[in-house]
Amino acid sequence: MKAAPFLYVKPKSIDEAVALKERHGASARYLAGGQSLMPVLNFRLDRPDLLIDINGLSELRGVSNSGSGVKIGALTRHAEVAKSEIVKSQLALLSECIPHIAHPAIRSGGTFGGSVALADPAAEWPACCLALDARIVLRSSKGERRVEAKDYFLGLYDTARTENELLIRVEFPAVAAGTKAVALELARRRGDFAIAGVLAQAKKTGVRLENVRVVFFGISDRPVRLSAVEQGIAEGQPMETIHQAIDAGINPDDDIYQSGATKTHLAKVLLGRAVEQLRQ
Ligand SMILES: Cc1cc2nc3c(=O)[nH]c(=O)nc-3n(C[C@H](O)[C@H](O)[C@H](O)COP(=O)(O)OP(=O)(O)OC[C@H]3O[C@@H](n4cnc5c(N)ncnc54)[C@H](O)[C@@H]3O)c2cc1C
Structure with missing residues (x-):
């Protein structure tokens, strides 16, 4: 099957993405890697009027040291997490998960933030967030807010992220050496x-x-x-x-x-x- 018709927009800034989502509300979806969203649309289990493609927001991409831990941008692909030297040396638990996450093609497209936003109960990244006391950073027109992983996952595909908030990154505290x-x-x-x-x-x-x-x-x-x-x-x-x-x-x-x-x-x-x- 093919998805029902929808409008498509690719914003150039986080502010523009959030403003579009707030204007269109429940009839719009953020599009990240599309590895979970597109099958749902193709089976017509969901029929949004508008897709807001966040793939142009390069500031949401990458793994970096934060001084007191590690930050992973929402648009970082699973395959990029796998290759990251920072992850290999500081977040060994994430490296251990990589072979279990889908297949190479899905790991090339799917994003860290997409997985944490979706909150599939069988997914590895949400479990890592909980195990490592991560903070989920969310953005709306009111600014940023941080939610502790223990308070973020509320149920089946249900999280503390409100309808229009954009997940921008996940922050992991430092893990003790050894x-x-x-x-x-x-x-x-x-x-x-x-x-x-x-x-x-x-x-x-x-x-x-x-x-x-x-x-x-x-x-x-x-x-x-x-x-x-x-x-x-x-x-x-x-x-x-x-x-x-x-x-x-x-x-x-x-x-x-x-x-x-x-x-x-x-x-x-x-x-x-x-x-x-x-x-x-
Ligand atoms: C065959 C198959 C096997 C898979 N196996 C596994 C597996 O073993 N383990 C695993 O963890 N995953 C698995 N996945 C899922 C895969 O990891 C997806 O990439 C991931 O769940 C969603 O990421 P995405 O970037 O593709 O998100 P998308 O499909 O683009 O979006 C998913 C949802 O999250 C929302 N969203 C995306 N990004 C954001 C954001 N930054 N802020 C707010 N909302 C956002 C979207 O609006 C949408 O509702 C599998 C998928 C397939 C198709």
């Missing part, structure tokens, strides 16, 4: 969205794991961070106890392929493997 990161997931085919996934990060000091971060994705309507699981791993609690914390913290719904119980089981298996890798 921190190890693992990203594991199970998908029906390589490159598909995860049925269940886990991100885990910690610093190994002797036999102890410190500053443990664990985020599950694909198992709920949003990425899930469980402090009881992180604490259990840091304290070296037996896996059975940590599994109880998972049971208490998540309650996945059945979907057309898997039962909720299967997803919970997969989350436990993946976490066990991730912790083993962190301890090596």
Whole structure:
């Protein structure tokens, strides 16, 4: 199928993009990489009157050091995140995710900001934002505002970003040197969205794991961070106890392929493997 007819505009500045969106409201969509939006339009699941193509806004592109961390511009392609030396050296968790994100063609077109704006519960970048205490920077005609990742993901494709706000970048605080990161997931085919996934990060000091971060994705309507699981791993609690914390913290719904119980089981298996890798 082909998309229903729409008007197309390519603004030259962030101010112009935001002004256009505020003028047209719910009948307009920002267009970034188009890897998620265009299939939805082609299946006629959405029929906006206007597409506001933000690909001309070069200031939204690129990875940079911010002094106290790393900034990733909204228009940075997944493939650019993969190649970035800053990401490789400072945000190892993101590098671990790259092989799991779709296929090379989609990684060339899809953008970091598009993924965080869309907030698919099985996507890797939103889970990274939650694991690493990122701040999401949003722009409207009133100016910029920052939202902590823990307050940003509200539900299925639902975020604290209001209808017209443009996501302009994501800011990551510095990660301690020597921190190890693992990203594991199970998908029906390589490159598909995860049925269940886990991100885990910690610093190994002797036999102890410190500053443990664990985020599950694909198992709920949003990425899930469980402090009881992180604490259990840091304290070296037996896996059975940590599994109880998972049971208490998540309650996945059945979907057309898997039962909720299967997803919970997969989350436990993946976490066990991730912790083993962190301890090596
Ligand atoms: C076959 C296939 C497999 C995939 N597998 C995975 C996977 O395994 N993991 C994964 O994470 N993703 C996967 N994706 C999705 C891919 O990563 C998309 O690139 C991403 O979700 C959306 O980014 P985009 O730049 O293409 O956004 P678009 O498709 O352009 O936009 C998506 C939505 O976000 C809005 N939007 C985009 N940018 C902004 C912004 N800066 N501010 C405000 N709103 C904005 C748009 O209006 C639209 O509603 C897959 C996609 C396909 C087609």
